[in-house]
Amino acid sequence: MPKRSVLPGIVNIAVFILLEIACLYLLSHNSEAQRTWIADAGNAVKGTVWGSTEKVRDYFSLKSANDSLAKDNHLLMEEVIRLREMVRRSGADTVKLASLPGYTVIPAEVVKMSRAKQHNYIILNRGFEDGIREKSGIITRDGAVGIIDAVSAHFSYALSFQNADISISARLGTEGGNGLLVWDGKSSNGAVLKEIPLQYKYNPGDTVYTSGHSLVFPPDIPLGTAGKAKIINGSTNEIEVTLFQEFKAIRYVTVVHNDSFDEVEGFEK
């Protein structure tokens, strides 16, 4: 069977389009109503095309938008920490004031993160050349997510909060008892606050904060809300906590390092 050439079809279509455009041109130059109508139709087409390209452009610029938001977030986080410190210092006496540590804050991006194990980890795209040091805390605006365990020049390895080896010193409510917050080992936002003395009363829904006693995390970072409790050995409460942080959604984080860490650690040794 002989092959049919597609060229005549293309020529026909091209001639058809050219003739129709010529007719529309004539039409628009010979009647005001048609001119307005064609201009409106043209604008509608342009609006649709430009609107679509704008959406496509927006989609491809999401990465830079995210980076920009992460930088803003980091600046805000820094500001929050600084203001918290100012608030704390303003209510404290001068002796305490001198001993309060400051924090170095470094923004980072999660390169890799495990979530399906009992000993999960996080790898960040910042290393010691960026100022990251071991035993620094990793936080987001929704809570504490891990602790730096090892650092290379450009990357750092951290133990995720979703790791059986990690516990965070936490406080129940603004003035409640201190305990250890550990991952419940099951859910992505579930934790357990242990060793809360029985004399501290609380209500389900109370916020759990970092206590600031561990040197790793700054105090007063909201971590989650308290749920049901059970008494352990007749002496302490163990309270279920729903974390604010959804670990599946972590991408940008802030690394905080206590500037007095080495000095205080030196005393302990």
Added chain:
Amino acid sequence: MKNNRFWAAYALLFIAQLLLCNYFTFTPWIMVTLLPAMVLCLPLEIGTTGAMLIAAATGLGVDLLSEGILGINALALIPVAFARKKIISIVFGADLLARNKSFSIRRNGLTAVLMALIIGLSIFLVIYIWADSAGARSFGFNAGRFGASLAVSLIFSVLTVRALTTQE
């Protein structure tokens, strides 16, 4: 000889169309057109590009010599010429195209010819009425105008086909 007869009839129908455009304007609901039938009856030796150029010249001629807007008849008629061979192929079969034989009411039957005319007229009227209303008329009016114009134009188009096609 046959071609001369065709083009003479074509010229007379062109003049008839001018008269219809200039004098047969009793109501805004009806516009009578012979042009789609004239284009459908163009000899099949003429290719699609040639048919589109003839349609453009015919439409512009009517526009220039009648009270319409320059370009509107051509705008609506060129798509009929573009689809002409497809319409003929669908309604009368590809065989007619392969043999380059023109259709007629006697050879192909009134029903088939009416079908081809309805398709051609619909393409023309939809574009013509849509462009003529320029978004200023309601859909109801345009639909009514389309239906009335199709019915009246169809009668005139059958006569056009009879005038342009051989009846041997």
